[in-house]
């Protein structure tokens with residue numbers, strides 16, 4: 001089967017007029033795109049006039065992609081040592097500038113570079129989710145989080161904790177006998193989804209299982225359709241990759257079905273809220289993100305389509321940014337604890353002290369729903385440090401793609417030129433490994449009393465980015481991670497009978513069987 005038939009089969013539900021027309025159309029597009037790609041690679045290589053060193057490569061199409069993917073850690077360490085903080089690597093069909101040290105900050109702090117544009121070139125999850133809003137802006141969701149979610153975290157916490165418990169029971173029931181899990185992710189994803197759903201869509205909609213199932217799985221489901229898993233050759237053709245993303249979002253029956261389920265739930269809820277706000281004198285305004293979006297003047301202006309579609313698209317952006325990221329990082333923290341069980345004991349001692357000080361009897365058998373309030377969690381510096389250390393040590397290498405969005409070149413302070421539309425990857429691994437001799441080790445209480453909580457971004461902690469676009473949801477994320485860890489270690493005993501593996505490549509997500517037993 002040729003490449004174009006394969007794309008067609010992968011992009012579900014394509015219905016063109018005839019097979020022959022499909023082929024002619026796609027071959028024409030592909031020939032044009034390949035010619036442009038070749039032109040870009042041969043004639044538009046970034047100027048070497050800026051003396052930026054480059055990782056040598058022989059394969060014009062793959063560049064250094066395979067070397068990097070096979071052993072990213074060795075690749076990053078070798079070339080950073082040889083070439084320094086800023087160098088070029090040809091990967092995934094194009095030249096990238098790699099930046100570490102202070103140059104990472106220079107990129108992240110600059111308005112000339114954009115994370116959204118850079119990321120979408122590699123994985124345009126918005127198009128793949130059927131979001132085709134030309135006026136799309138991240139400012140709306142950022143505003144809803146910064147102005148309305150973060151200030152209310154404390155009051156959200158009881159509902160979030162209650163829903164973590166519901167999520168736990170949905171997956172594991174009462175755990176009357178020890179339960180074996182092949183991986184922690186499904187449990188954590190459900191807990192994070194249930195907890196986040198109360199904050200995002202409110203106390204009524206969060207009970208809709210069809211909606212929460214989509215919230216939990218849509219990022220992974222779309223991720224699995226990325227060509228890197230089934231048509232990796234497409235990665236060498238950035239233009240074709242973009243075409244694939246768009247076609248998938250336009251034609252996938254799965255996406256159409258998921259959007260319809262979400263809309264079927266959202267439309268009556270939005271209608272009801274709008275009617276109640278107008279007609280019910282005793283109406284109590286919900287404090288969730290959904291209400292902020294309904295009232296957002298830009299979304300109701302019609303510029304982003306009808307209000308229902310506009311709100312759905314913003315909620316999807318929020319879901320993509322939050323559920324999978326928080327679930328992954330909660331699992332990473334828990335696997336670190338499973339790898340270092342003595343740290344769990346130390347965290348339990350901290351819990352006991354904090355709970356006693358707050359007037360709880362830790363042995364009273366009270367369930368964790370009631371005890372883990374916002375203030376209790378805030379008073380656990382050792383837990384916070386474990387969290388920061390676990391996230392810092394995550395296997396991440398060249399991340400946070402940023403594109404020069406200006407129509408002119410940008411020159412970094414060392415003279416390196418980033419052409420218009422040029423891409424920079426941040427060498428997170430290098431920055432996260434700057435410090436003392438033990439910086440590569442898991443030192444759980446490294447950050448206790450240092451003034452560096454898990455939410456504080458910095459040059460050597462880029463988990464949440466840095467600068468004006470640093471993750472606005474990190475307070476909720478860290479609060480969720482710490483609460484889930486606290487609840488689980490408070491009520492259950494955990495162990496990993498076959499050990500835990502932190503793979504140095506791929507997603508970098510740790511794995512290992514886990515046995516959970518009620519205390």
Ligand code: HEM
Nearest residue numbers: 115138321322325326329463464465466469470471473477
């Ligand atoms: C551990 C979990 C999370 C991680 C690791 C994470 C990481 C990130 C990173 C690296 C960025 C890009 C920052 C930059 O451009 O410099 C980002 C942006 C963003 N995150 Fe998070 N995030 C997490 C959880 C959340 C949560 C829970 C929310 C929502 C409540 C959220 C909402 C956003 C939004 C809206 C942006 C875009 C900000 C903008 O463009 O101005 N994230 N996040």
